[in-house]
Amino acid sequence: MSMKLKATLMLVSALGAAQAYALEPVKLGFIAAQSGPLGVLGAEQKRGLDLALEALGGKLGDRPVELYTSDSRGVPGTAVQEVSKLIEKEGVDVITGGTASNEILAMVKPISKAGVTLVGSNGGPSPLAGKECNPGYYSVAFQNDQWSNGMGTYMSDHGVKRAYFIGMDYQAGWDHVGGAQSSFKGETVAKVFTPQAQLDFSAELAQIRAAKPDGVFAFYPGGAAIAFVKQYAQAGLSKTIPLYSNAGLVDTLFLPSFGDNAVGVVISSHYSADLDNPANKKFVADFQAKYKRDPSSYAASQYDAVMLIDHALRAVGGDKVDKAKLRAALATAKFDSVRGAFKFNTNHMPIQNIYVQKVERDKNGELTLRLLGVAQENAADRYAQDCAMSK
Template sequence: MHYRKLFAAATLAIITGAVSAQEVKIGLVTTLTGPLGVLGKHVRDGFALGVEQAGGKLGGLPTEVIVEDDQLRPDVAVLAANKLIERDKVQILTGVIFSNVAMAIVKPVVDSKVFFISPNAGPSQLAGKQCSPYFYATAWQNDQPHEAMGAYLQQQGVKKVYLLAPNYTAGKDALHGFKRAYKGTVVDETYASMGQLDFSAEISNIRAAKPDALYVFLSGAMGINFTKQYAQAGLTNQIPMYSAFTIDSITLPAIGAAAVGTYQSNLWNADLPNKASKQFVEMFQKKFGYLPSNFAAQSYDTARLLDSALREAGGASNKEAFAAALKKAKFDSVRGSFAFNDNNFPIGNFYLLKVVKQPDGKIEQITEKTILTDAKDAYYTDCRM
């Protein structure tokens, strides 16, 4: 058996030569370049660790993982997906972070009866009327983390909120989800351009609107810049900032003290006490030298899910057997319990996180409480499979 490295940061086991029915080929399409490329690094490394923990053989089968960079461009992603399906003959596709990319490639993937396992993107369309027996999400439906924070602010009796998100599918899903649970007054709802780094106009509008709280969803460099600029404007202590995916283990080191006192919602944090999560964090830090984010955790879970399903079904060639094995989700998730709903989206918990400055001066994101327990998305009743 011969192995080669697919990339320097992580080694994914592959086998060369003709692929038999008892071998597995996986395409990992993710965002590895540009300001948000760090998210793809976490996805790639999390999946790599999952493969490594399976001895380089998911389900005990020789496994080849082919990595493609979608560059956060739907057209590039379509070309990559078509290449993986038609030339590389992959049976499974994963890695996609952004919902506009997922929506661009889902049709050619599922039309080819290739299993699409999303470690992050969860568009509302694919949870509802466009659900497919070939599409599974291992994180959430896009609305859910935002709905969780909306529910929390509603519970806290917050009267007026200002909303800010990027102008793309997941951004609109995010604010829609927030408003589903929050019944107070939305004083304004603003959509920033993807990749925007100067938020002076938005911050001026927030100050003028005088809300009781701000809810923001901005990933990667967008979140770093916004949080710093918001603190520099002196608003963090005046108008509390709540968010999802704006502040996490990826962005917190770059944000620093500007993040202290802000709140986030998520399905996972590095301090969760379950055994699988503790082991994952320890192994990840030892291998890659940095603290994993939820993006890495979700991708690791995806590899673990595939390992369990491939083992039970004896591979991915028998599509009905493989789909049934996926649905069972017999693996130890970093989230604790893990189960799929009827639409192949998870049923799970969501947590309130807070950024604090510890007595030793270290700035950390800690889990404060559970906001929602065994939450189902709002679209599964529209799914007919």
């Protein structure tokens, strides 16, 4: 190699290193319920975040990452206070996470007003899918009704003629129960909502027994889910009346807590660890190696959210993070989702397949969610037509 060529290559290498060094770090804010009743969900979201950043070598869009984490506790007021700190004190470029629908509803306006974007990794409240849709909010996970809309279809297609609907009395409960009911073609025996703090369902279970439906759709998250499923089985109802729900009630994350009480429960979700695509195979293998179990939908959605942000930043380029360009790029950024086919609707909610799974014991006697098939292909939510961004 000539001295001149060697000198030229060294100059090019030095310029490349200088350019990489000139790229400002991306300040990533992560907010989730890391304590309180929904803390177990936020902790799983954090696992998905950590695994994605590890897979990307600690960078987003080839930029070093400065990560700032906040605990919303699943409380709307706390969530607003924490995002204010992320924006005003830390100066974050983009925020991801969000655990409960009611906290997401509270956070979106102040985040968007500041010119920052929330890339949500759990939930998709119906108001934000319709008339209150916001260009500063993307739900990478699902629109709340999507999961349950798929289950309503599945119930209709599998012989349920009379259904009893029950759920927790808050935004996600209304959305999930409403979603299942909207696609169910049979008779609605009853639609009941119970207080968020309620953990004793003996009265409601007695009413279900008396109503004698062909199936029950129930939506409860966290500790309430464990209590409901356990009491449903102990009341003997699981032997005569099938229980249907979604990953909000029974997910991989909670299986050890249910024991035999959950066997036979059928759920719907946008994700399954059994999905056969390269991105999911890598994700599941990495998750199993680190955490010794299959990942849940909460971890999968947060993993996808980070991958989306990475691809959007690559598309935007530039020495500095342009928040406005990043927001726009998120809508069309292409990435390999662990769930397979994925794209955003005009209201920034996903269009995706909804899968059906059943709780069973595997050949080793361990509880598992067996993938049964697809309830709905390329499912969109029913609120997009009311979103101003869709006009």
